[in-house]
Amino acid sequence: MSGQNQHQDNCKYQTSTQASTQKYANESPHQHSTDPFVDIFADFEPYNTTDGSYRGTMAKIKATELHYQEVFEQKLAQANSNLKRDRVRVRIKQTGNSLQLRATLPLKPDDCSNPQGKSKKQYDLSLSIPANLEGLKTAIEESYELGKLIARHTFAWNEKYLGTRVRDKNRENKQVKTIGQLLDKFEDYYYQSRQKTITSENTFANYISVIKRNFTLDFLATKDNFEEVINASQGNKKNELIAVCSVFIKAFNLGFTLDVSRDRVTPNYREIPDDETIISSFALFETFALNRKNTNICDATDTWEMWRWVYGMLATFGLRPRELFVKPDINWWISTQNIDNTWKVNRDTKTGHREVIPFVPEWIELFDLKNPQPLKILERKLAKITSVQSINWMRRDISRWFRKVGIEFKPYDLRHACAIRSHLQGIPIKAAADNLGHTVDEHTKTYQRWFGIENRKKAFGEVISQKSLIELQKNEILALRMENERLTLEVERLKFQQNV
Numbered sequence: 001m002s003g004q005n006q007h008q009d010n011c012k013y014q015t016s017t018q019a020s021t022q023k024y025a026n027e028s029p030h031q032h033s034t035d036p037f038v039d040i041f042a043d044f045e046p047y048n049t050t051d052g053s054y055r056g057t058m059a060k061i062k063a064t065e066l067h068y069q070e071v072f073e074q075k076l077a078q079a080n081s082n083l084k085r086d087r088v089r090v091r092i093k094q095t096g097n098s099l100q101l102r103a104t105l106p107l108k109p110d111d112c113s114n115p116q117g118k119s120k121k122q123y124d125l126s127l128s129i130p131a132n133l134e135g136l137k138t139a140i141e142e143s144y145e146l147g148k149l150i151a152r153h154t155f156a157w158n159e160k161y162l163g164t165r166v167r168d169k170n171r172e173n174k175q176v177k178t179i180g181q182l183l184d185k186f187e188d189y190y191y192q193s194r195q196k197t198i199t200s201e202n203t204f205a206n207y208i209s210v211i212k213r214n215f216t217l218d219f220l221a222t223k224d225n226f227e228e229v230i231n232a233s234q235g236n237k238k239n240e241l242i243a244v245c246s247v248f249i250k251a252f253n254l255g256f257t258l259d260v261s262r263d264r265v266t267p268n269y270r271e272i273p274d275d276e277t278i279i280s281s282f283a284l285f286e287t288f289a290l291n292r293k294n295t296n297i298c299d300a301t302d303t304w305e306m307w308r309w310v311y312g313m314l315a316t317f318g319l320r321p322r323e324l325f326v327k328p329d330i331n332w333w334i335s336t337q338n339i340d341n342t343w344k345v346n347r348d349t350k351t352g353h354r355e356v357i358p359f360v361p362e363w364i365e366l367f368d369l370k371n372p373q374p375l376k377i378l379e380r381k382l383a384k385i386t387s388v389q390s391i392n393w394m395r396r397d398i399s400r401w402f403r404k405v406g407i408e409f410k411p412y413d414l415r416h417a418c419a420i421r422s423h424l425q426g427i428p429i430k431a432a433a434d435n436l437g438h439t440v441d442e443h444t445k446t447y448q449r450w451f452g453i454e455n456r457k458k459a460f461g462e463v464i465s466q467k468s469l470i471e472l473q474k475n476e477i478l479a480l481r482m483e484n485e486r487l488t489l490e491v492e493r494l495k496f497q498q499n500v
Helices: 003-026 029-034 054-085 133-151 164-174 179-183 186-190 198-214 223-231 235-252 275-282 284-292 304-317 330-334 362-366 372-383 388-405 411-424 429-436 440-445 453-499
Strands: 091-095 098-106 120-130 343-345 354-356
Touching: 054 091, 054 133, 091 133, 098 133, 120 133, 179 198, 186 198, 186 235, 198 235, 198 388, 223 235, 275 284, 275 304, 275 411, 284 304, 284 388, 304 362, 304 372, 304 388, 304 411, 330 343, 330 372, 354 429, 388 411, 411 429, 429 440
Parallel strands: none
Antiparallel strands: 091 098, 098 120, 343 354
16 A cells, blocks of 8 residues: 555544544543433333232343343444444454454564464454443443554554553452442442333332441451351341342452352231221221321321322222332323223333222222322322432331321231232132232232131132022022923923813
């Protein structure tokens, strides 16, 4: 190639690469957060499942991770296509959890493995770039920078490309950090491969809370320290610690797994309220409000109507409390088109969108659940929500109000009551499970565990009653057939006599 042609190529290369690299140089951290290159979940539909168990949650996480990997691979292919288009003689490749730059370069100073006597060779340069979207942005910038050196014939092996700097950086990274140091960066690492939704934010907030409650933040993030804290706990607390620590360790790729086992936990006994108790407890809210008017207590005196409405909705639909507070579709609830009186659960909740049919339709009128007054209070409350923590406070407030008005069972017991009632109503298990937002396995294993003796008596009684009714009807049908045959014979006999 002549010097003039080479100069023209360099000019074209510089023009194209300057435009490509400048956009990365000019971006601020704030721009990164809204950059579609980073926000890979902008058009991602959350994995919709009716399974609220651990298995269902893991299926949702797996679907999100697969989406992330698909988009990452698309971005990697697009980056290499752009490099080729811009005539950059560098490619980006993924090896395990790292990205490398592949280019044909002058031989390394100590490389004697080229028997043909050529002065150049293809190398894969490891610059300690992680295989994620932020790492891909770095790899793109480095590719254009390396391509510029190649095009100008100014490339030289230095500590960066020889790997000296990388080895020093790796040694620095391998220095064990404290849990507190990692915790400061946990959110960035956590959301590199996860969609940021109300549900994931709530999960992450719980992870932070668990770590801060159980660990001294200046403890080193070592396998022994994690296992010591976990093994000092038992039951549900130990199981929660195992789950949270496993996510934490994986997020930072700390290089070890925990040698701990989950505890087998027997759930506490629940006394599930019957329908009569549920109906009578509804009235306790107004009784409490009337009694409070005679005192000097003025703790949000107008909100009792909203909490009574919440109680009625939980009892009628078997909802999870959060499903009433996460972007509720109040317009649909009060719409004249909602002829089946269904409640629409928002997609950002635990198991995604679903439309819930009332288990006891007559309670909608009995509890006056379409009264606009409590709905207005709910809308005012929700307008003040600024974070996931606000929703958690409202969820905890339900339990507080149950205790305040004198209800002797817990909010979630109303959900269990719906699961039991659905069986007594003869609703197919799959339909009841889908309506409650969990699997058939979860429905039978967890929620109907509390199918007590009284409910069993009722179920057996109804089956026996139905069986007795069927037998009675069979006997009546048989008697009618016999009577019909007798009358038929009598008619034939009379006809015969007339003919004679």
